[in-house]
Amino acid sequence: MGDKMDSYENNRDLHTSTYKVLDVEPEYPDVHQIGNLFGKHITWEADGWKAIGESYFKSCYIHAGLSGAEETFSGPDAEKLLSDFSINDVTKWKEGKCKHLVSLDEKGYVTNHALFYKDSPTQFRTTAGCSVPYLAAMQTGKYNVQYTTRNIFIFQLSGPTSLTIVEKASQTNLHDVKFLQIVPLRMPGIDADLEFVRIGMSGTLSYEVHGPAEVGPAVYDKLYQIGKPMGMKRMGWKDYTINHTFGGNPQMTVNFESSLYADPQFTATAPFTPNYTGSIDPKNIEARFRTAVECRWDFMARFNHDFLGRAALEAEMASPKRRVVSLVLNPDDIADVIRSQFTDDPYKYIDFPCAEQQPAGGHQDWVCDADGSHIGISANPTYSSHYKVMISHAVIDVDKIEDGREVIIKWGDFGGKIKDIRATIAPFPYIHDVGDNRTFDTSKIASGLDAK
Template identity: 45%
Template sequence: MSIDNVPVLVDVPAYPDVPTYTNLVGGLHIWEGDGWKEESLSWKIGTYLASNLSGPQELTLRGPGAQEFLSRLSINNVYKWKVGTSKHLVMLDDNGYIATHGLSVRDNEDTFRHLASWPWPIYKAESTDLDVELTVRNIFLIQVAGPTSLQVLERLLGEQVRDVAFLAIKDVTVPGIGEAGEVELSRIGMAGTLAYELRGPLELGPRVFDAVYQAGQGLGIKRSGWRTYVVNHTEGGFPQISCTFLPSVYEDDGFMTHPQFSLFGNAAGSERTGSVDHQDLRARFRTPFEANWGWMAKFDHEFIGRAALEAEAVKPPRKTVTLRWNKEDVVDVFRSQFEPGEEYRNFEFPTTPQSPAGGHADLVTIDGKPVGVSSTAVYSYFYREMISHSTIDLDKAEIGTEVVVHWGEFGKRIKPVRATVERFPYLDLPSNKDYDIDSVPSGVTSTK
């Protein structure tokens, strides 16, 4: 299959009733599947089915130096890590800005896999003195999230899998697809609700995706695409590289000019928009403390960016909060489209700019003084609110604080939008790690 005569990796079926596909992050993805409103409700009332993160290659690191290599890259302690479990690893540049982050899996004592991430480890491996071998393969990564997701998966697999704990992994067999144990199931997700991932060889992706979709009939399953992706992350309280901020590799000349990574250097989400000067990359970068991930940092080992992060840890200046935008001011943006003169930048539902949009940054002020930066504007159909993630001064981050978001493009007409600091995450439903699995009806009639 191709888009505009450009061959792409295919990891989803060509459904005749799916209105829009897109070529993003190295593969063919659904842009809008069952309608963005239905999709944005799915992880709260049914099942969200998406393959947005298929495409970036799975990186395997193995050898006697693999664990030390990951340790030198990651702010996390990678030694207190059980085999067969996952970790969210955060990797920095020398200045303490996030270069990449992603899910990693420990398969055995000296073998690790890194998923859905920028290829920062590959770039850094070129200059390492450690004994570590890196290999890559194309995989599918299918996200299945929401209150009925476990039932859907048990229908799919024909067995109960509620023994899969949060962050744990289990090899499974999808009946009629691939070899026994060729697919892995992980209880992980960024939706803020009960969520799982299915992962395996890319060539099996379309068949597995459709098998999950068929298993979810009658359980509120919706095929979801990139159009609603940032809604998921914004409601669920998970900042995401290339969606709510940019990786700092944009300031690394070696990475940006590397022939192997040219695709990433020109990746979607790199376009800079918003009321903050478009030349200001710092406003579009994040440190771990700014992304609310500072708690992951363990200063018991040497890692790239440690000195900068350790200095920030003494008194972190900012954190990420949810901003709820004033409805009257949002409506005024639409009103300007029907008046003479220069209009305000319009909103595109459900996200503006449309995802991925990590290069977007709007100035946030209190009494005219800068206090933070707001990322993509997100319309939550579930809450009927316009919300955004904002990195804001720590002493202004208390719930109820009133701020002003400067909505628009730098050098053009700006709309001051009143906003209020609200709970983070904004989604007020049971989280994945705390979900009461015993409350979920079985998806199979008998156990195996």
């Protein structure tokens, strides 16, 4: 009975009734926590954050939270448009591959960091980012570019069984798909053209399946029914940011905010308004922003073209001030915060798995050295049930970065009670003892064509 109740195919009325809420996911009876985030209706929590934290080390997770608009820029000047607003070189980028493009403002702060897909020199697509810099440039009339959108699902799968599951669902050998490669995909019983992409933010073997939103529930359920006996877990937005934080991938709205929020007009029309929490004064909006150098993205920069923010980036690369590191929070100090909740004078609560519920890119705390001097800024701490630690992404003065060095995170909200939480600088990214998706040897992964 349980398996039947979990099945989309056996509960089709749940998806066609007037009670349908989720945009591209099946509405399973055992999933009760749904969120309205960024104008999308997505799962908030399904199988629990503890299980999710372990899943991509032992089996696999599936996540739908990045589903939404796929934006297409096409036309003779599409390549020039992206080049003028990206630190990356888009001209030598091979067709049929994807990459993260980084856009800056004049000060060098990141305005957008998103995955783009190159179909041809005259057509690029992007998802789950902020295209305002490109759209604003198009309005000047300087670029012969057309802009279109369609609604798609994006299902992220990560973990050692992810490849086997998709192969079994599609009855296609996908072992040879390389990192960042995009290939067409079909699934028996699904009347739609899909795409399969080798990409992910967890730091280990990861893939994405894309397709038209209307077939999303059927595709999700097909993957889940195959993956469930293999240990697949359903990830929601509550636990989504675990993989980004431990995988060493800073993300807008999670670890920092786009500097476009410095513009009141943008803020007034944005689909999401950040909360500026943490021990840093909420009026200090720039403390919520990051540069490409701070995020360790300067390796993507190519100075064979002009782009917005180039001068600022060049100057910072010549003399870096801060870099992102992993900070491992002291468990005794975390326990003190939790213990204080049973008193009349508690510290700001620490939630799990994210200390401040996501999206929380606006949450930033001061990081100090032993004498109390500010040496950096810490983003939202996040807990891993696999590693049994809570870490944060923190940008620290480069001359203070030393693995094992103890620093202090000023945990709390500006003007309120502050807890000094000891933290230790650790390698970035934190994830270890797993294969890297960029070089993962898929020959060691079981074929889905042989799986029973």
